[in-house]
Amino acid sequence: MSRRAFHRWTFAIALGLAVLGASRPGAASSLRAIRVEELLEEAELVFEGRVVALEVEDGGGARRIRTCARFEVLDVLKAPPAGVPSPLRLCFAGGSGRGGMRRVEGVVIPKPGEHGVYFVESLTQPLVNPLLGWDQGRFRIVTDPDDPEGRVTSADGRDVVGVDDGRGEPPGLSTGVAQGVTVGDAPPSAGAAERRSAARRALSPALFKQRLRTLLPAAR
């Protein structure tokens, strides 16, 4: 029996249930850094979407728990020839199962309602984290009453203020943000005024996607 050949037992639970304890933003486990150019080139699917439901798969063995997020696809920047599955379902290692909870350090399972731009490494091969480069392939779109259009942040909540292809960056380890993405100086813990200042410089979702589309042909 291989690691892949395990029996799956799936059950669903209500939205918001079970995974909040594993939803803290953070960088990946020990990962190499990835450039924006590589994200665009290697990802099978790049889309804007929103998490509409979470389901936990126990896998029949308590240690094989994974949590699958069902996405509403709002926009597609890059898609495989076969098209985008509907509904789009991406599974992350970890989650709460019967009698316990599995956690893979660095795998951040999106919360229900999370809205963002996602780079999916593979739509056919199950992976510990379906997002390419883990948090490096995950950008959140944050809105509030003062900013209904919203702004794009990195997975850990820092405002994205610029995007290029990342060429020329030396090899390194993941900081949680892909190389080529410029984030604002204000960390998530900064005060409100500082965050507003950074937000004024943050890219809107439209501008962010436009920038990616611009880079996409070059990546191909």
Next chain:
Amino acid sequence: MKRTVLAVALVLGPALAIAFQITDDRWPTAAKNVHTGRLPPAFATAVAQAASAWRSATHFNLTTDTAVRGSCDVFNGPLLDGIELANVDCSGIGFGSRVLALTEWYTDGAGTKLEFGITFNSSERWAVYDGPLRFSEIDFRRVALHELGHVIGLEHESSQLAIMSATIGDRYTLLPDDVNGVVARYPELRRVRILAPTGGSDETDPLFQWQPVSGATRYGFRLEPPDGSKLTELYSPAQVGCAGAAGVCSLRRGQVLLPGKYTFRVFVETSGSAGPWWPQSFEVTGPSPVPPKPSLIAPSGTVRTPTPTLSWNAVSPATEYRLELTRPGSTTPLYGWLAAGDVGCGAGEATCSVVAPVVLGEGAHRFRVKGGNGGFRGPWSAALGFTVALRPTKPALLAPTGISTTRRPDFVWTPALDAESYRLYVKDARANVSRIDRSPADLGCDDGVSPCSLPFDGELPNGRTQVWVRGINAYGNGAWSDEVRFQVQAPIVLPGAVTLVAPLADGTSRRPDFVWTPGAAAASYVVRRVDPRGVVTALSISASAAGCAPPDATTCVLPTTTNLGFGTHRWQVRGRNASGNGPWSPEVGFRVLRPPAP
């Protein structure tokens, strides 16, 4: 679920403010073992070194062994608390690109970690080295150090330099933020900051002080003196004056410490879980309250008293001394504590002395002493041995030696110590033995210095003579002197003839005195008698006993002590001396008559 939400809030709030990031989950105790037997030896060693770094920096007891257990059991599911190289996780799912290593764990859902597994990506090239990270081959050890931080319960840190930063990069050792994170996750590991004593101090009863720890239920206190012993005590915060983590915890034990280097440790117990000992070294430089080793003065050698005086050099700051006296044939020494004042050194005198507390017998003794000062006892002195000798010493005969031309030599010997009398033992050439007892005064040696001298009042026959002498006192006989032999070579002078004086005629007395004139040079006489029935008796009597030793004596007398039988008796006499016998006198007869009838 409510619990989980609260946990997230707690983590996100304070964690961001204090830099290090900790998970909701922790091990039941601050300890975990990691199996490395599935790794190549060099990588297993790297993991052991990484675990040791965490252990020594944080006191989280992270250990390793070489049990052949990897990250998980792919058949049955459990995580196996080990590390292995693979390219899929414990569910058999691929890592995806760019993943170097992956740490996963399983909890009971209530915050307690149950199992973990670490998988290093086997598709990567790994090596072990310090210094800048090379991306062509990743340093296994620093990634292990990072992943073990996840095992303990730390998350990635982005705002502080730490090995737990997502980009460990050129850092390959633990940094303060890493340690602080562990302590935050495991409050029982909280460091106790010790304030005093530190460095050196002449304070012999130091005040121990440390910063209180919030939530402390007890403090462990340990003092490790230079002698390697350990004294451990437990105190409540109130007992050390820092209840409620207010003020400073202070402890003065009321015990004088000897000079030397000490280690003082404190641990804090919170919610029944004890943390590690936190050490602080200090040195006591004050004067020692322990008296040093005394040196003994006397007695040594041989003493001739049963109550000798024992003396030694006083040592400061002793206020009393313990005397141990071991007597011959006894395995149980006599012990006793003596006040310094009672042994003559209570006021700064240089020497202490005391008369032996018991009457000692003869033989080898030894004694030793140690000083005391309150509760402090100094070391024993070296033992000093001495011998008690009470009987007279062995005298040495000085004369006569060689040849004596007189039959009445003077015997001379050295005086014996403590002799109250002397016994001279003379064995002449005829095996006759003379034992002569005399006082030192009679011998002229009562001053203990002058030789003892004894004129022999008998006559020694010619030939070899052996002599011994010894002293005697109330404790017994002294040893005999060495034997002295000398030759008596005096001229041979036989006694002259004697003349019988009485009884020469018949008479009625049944107890007549036998009287004769002395023979020249006769030392004794033999009186030969034949009674009426023909029975012969020979009586020997010295000249002095016969009253004719003085040179001017005219008669010698042998009294008759029993009645003679009636009838005719005959008798004759001759003299004797050391040269031999004189001639018999003519035999004379007389009758003992019955008294006439009334």
